[in-house]
Amino acid sequence: MAESVVKAGLLTNVLMEIVNSPINIALVILIFFLIYKIFRRQSDVPVRQAVPELPKLKKRDFTVEELRKYDGTQEDGRVLVAVNGTVYDVTKGKRFYGPGGPYAAFGGRDASRGLATFSVSTAGEGYDDLSDLTTVEMDSVKEWESQFKEKYELVGRLLKPGEQPTNYSDEEDEPTGTGDKSKDD
Structure with a gap:
């Protein structure tokens, strides 16, 4: 006590x-x-929504109109971005390239000019041949392209108007020669 x-x-x-x-x-x-x-x-730590694992896209070539469909607003939410004629699946970076993201203007589009000029609003509506870019701007595009190659899955090429798509084999994802681009390119 x-x-x-x-x-x-x-x-x-x-x-x-x-x-x-x-x-x-x-x-x-x-x-x-x-x-x-x-x-x-x-x-109160917000749980980031995990991007659902989507099946890998078969490698193929895209027209500008076909690419536009992959802006993240469709049912599966897949986002594709073209850089210097190459198309990448950037779905795992959807918070950047998908709807509401800081680079949403690039989703489903050719982002080359915007990346070259550091302008998010410069996402082209049609095919952009980039011939008017300066050497410094083209070097910037190539640097971005190498970063995309390291980080995202390459899913095909962006076709120029009138260009025929390349046939890719299922096993090697390399052109079989039906397009106008050779393996040496």
């Missing part, structure tokens, strides 16, 4: 020390606030 009286007296003395000093009161409030923020942050 004497032990509980000593503990109660000690607790009373600590509480009196805290209450008698405005600085101590402020520090206790700050401590409780920080503890609240720590626990709240851990429980």
